[in-house]
Amino acid sequence: MHDLRSLRHDPDRLITSQRRRRGDVDAVATLMALDQEHRNCQLQIDSLRQQRNEASKAIGARKQAGEDASAQMEAVRKLGDELKAAENRMQDCQSEREALLMTLPNILDASVPDGADEETNQLVRDSGPVPPMDFEPKAHDEIGVSLGLLDFERAARLTGSRFVVLKNWGAKLERALANFFLDQNTARGYTEVLPPYMVNRETMTANGNLPKFEEDLFGVNFKDYFLIPTAEVPLTNLYRGEILDKEQLPMYMTAYTPCFRAEAGAAGRDTRGIIRQHQFSKVELVKIVEPEHSFEELEKMVADAEHLLQLLELPYRVMLLCSGDTGFNAAKTYDIEVWFPSQGKYREISSCSNCTDFQARRGMLRYRPEAGASTVFPHTLNGSGLPIGRTLAALIENYQQADGSLKVPKALQQYLGGAEVIA
RNA sequence: GGAGGGAUGGCUGAGUGGCUGAAAGCACCUCUUUGCUAAAGAGACGUACCGAUUAUAUCGGUACCGAGGGUUCGAAUCCCUCUCCCUCCGCCA
Structure with a gap:
């Protein structure tokens, strides 16, 4: 606002x-x-x-x-x-x-490049050349199904399309990734939070999802509640309406939650695999900071998300979104994209945004810079660190071997009872 | 689900129709006294919006005592609805 x-x-x-x-x-x-x-x-x-x-x-x-x-x-x-x-x-x-x-988007930062769509996004840096594979890489869903990690057919029976059942090592990998991300994030100063997975209309409005994007959300029948599309929603609203002390800032939070998205505008896109699901899990990063530091905090948040990909040894690149591709709440957004060998391209895995005071103002979230001074709207930032589903898909694709088995990234082995290979 | 009790400023807590934007205490801030600390004394001390303006200061106005609606010339105070919290009973885990 x-x-x-x-x-x-x-x-x-x-x-x-x-x-x-x-x-x-x-x-x-x-x-x-x-x-x-x-x-x-x-x-x-x-x-x-x-x-x-x-x-x-x-x-x-x-x-x-x-x-x-x-x-x-x-x-x-x-x-x-x-x-x-x-x-x-x-x-x-x-x-x-x-x-x-309430329908007008945030004002773009001057450093955002001009452009109509994702074609104009700027490459900021990458993790180096993509390592070559000496065999034809398969898609993650094909490997996941054949190894018994992913079950799409039974998920469709239980619910419908764009849902998946994780089994055996698939389910264990979900848990391993979540713990790994949370451990890393808390070690880097983020406080772990476990919020409600459904929120009321006020919360959705303060975050910027309502009134404009109701068709992207799953509502709840018996009450005017919505399933969260990301933990960003409860986290940015956690202190809504409060006047914080300066000492409470900067505030770093991380949360592992399921995310629910209607994907209303995405019919026909990414219909295969677990890239685009109605339900997926994600570990989210949210910061509440003083305005003068928010853009350097954004750089640090991107580095925090990159750090996770580096530990998992996944090839990635960082893109600065152009003006036409930057989302409603954001003044500036970096996307981190991870390499998918079967598609031969990078796909979005994390989106880190500085929302400046746009969400704080909607939620009347303020702080007092010093005793007696008048209140100021802090800046809010959010980013994925990281989504479980897309990370799992990227892992399967990048760690697949010619015999159809899967190597386990070194960083995850301790979370999987020391397992080195999944076959 | 049933019965009852609550919601007031950063906190505690008065206040049943006009003198209450709100007593009192605590916290915070400024000043005085003291060699420092402690203690004591004095003063200041909510948020938002609108307007004036030598425009991040000052002055004037308005609104806000959980939220919304009503009664009234006038409501924190009376009535209705809702939300949340607490206690007891039932139910479920």
Whole structure:
């Protein structure tokens, strides 16, 4: 959410950003007009209320003195009617303004390169040349099924498409990866959190998933709750509405949760394998930091995610997303992409974003820089560190051997009872 | 699911229609006294929005006592709905 006051002062910042995002530019002017109208209403209401407060006080004084006040009371009653009408006008105006405001994405950072789509994303660095394979690599789902790690058919029976059952070493690998990621992240200063997996509408709205992206979410029947699409949602909302002490920042959190996504716009994409599922597990990283450090904290978060891939010895590259590809909440996003031999290309495995004060403002999350000072919105950051499903897929593909068996990455062996090969 | 009790400022906690944006205490901040610390004394001390302006300071106004709605000239205070917390009973794990 944007700060209306600074927007009034400088709407061009948002207009420029919208143009760069290939987003709705006219909406900004509409918003400013609604805002002006709303302020006019408020001015009128404040003055009416002032009149009423003063008149009511006078009535009280007269009554106390034992005088008659019925004429004054009648006058204030009329004032009250006028006030109610004005309040209704303001309410309408305000809800219209809020509705529009909530659909406008964050302002892009100046360092984000211009471009329409992922074609223009910039390569920042990679882990070096992809190691050659001396046989034709198979797809992860083919290997996973033949080794008895993945079962798509029975998952479809239980639920439907885009679900999978993990069995034997598949299930153990999930647990091993989750523990490995959490251990690494906590060693690097992140506090482990286990949040609820379903949240209410306010939480989804503060995070930025609502009102705009409801079709991407799974709702819950009996209540107005939603299954989380990522642990980012509960983590960024954990301190919603609070005023934090400066000493509490920077705050680093990590959480292992299932994630649920409707994948409404992804029909026909990645239908094979476990790259794109309605349910997957992920270890998430979230930071709440002071504004002046947020961009260096973003670099550190990317390094934290990279560190995991380095330990797993998976080939990857880091991309800086261009303006048109950067998500709704983010001012700046790095994607980390991991190598998939069977596809002969890199695929997204982690997306690390600095959301600046966009989410903090939606959730009224603030901190006090020093005693007595006024409150400031901190910056929130989120990134995957890392998703279990896609990591598992990448591991299977990159660690496959010619005989169809799977080597176990050194870093994971201690989490799998010392196993070195899965066959 | 049944019965009852709660929700007030950073915290504790008064307050059943106007003098309450809110007593009192604690914490925090400033100043005074003291060689330092401790202690004591004095003062300041919520958040948001709007407006004025020598515009991150100051002044004026408005709103906010869990959320929403209602009664009233006027509500923290009365009524209704909801949410959350606590206690007891039942049920499930």
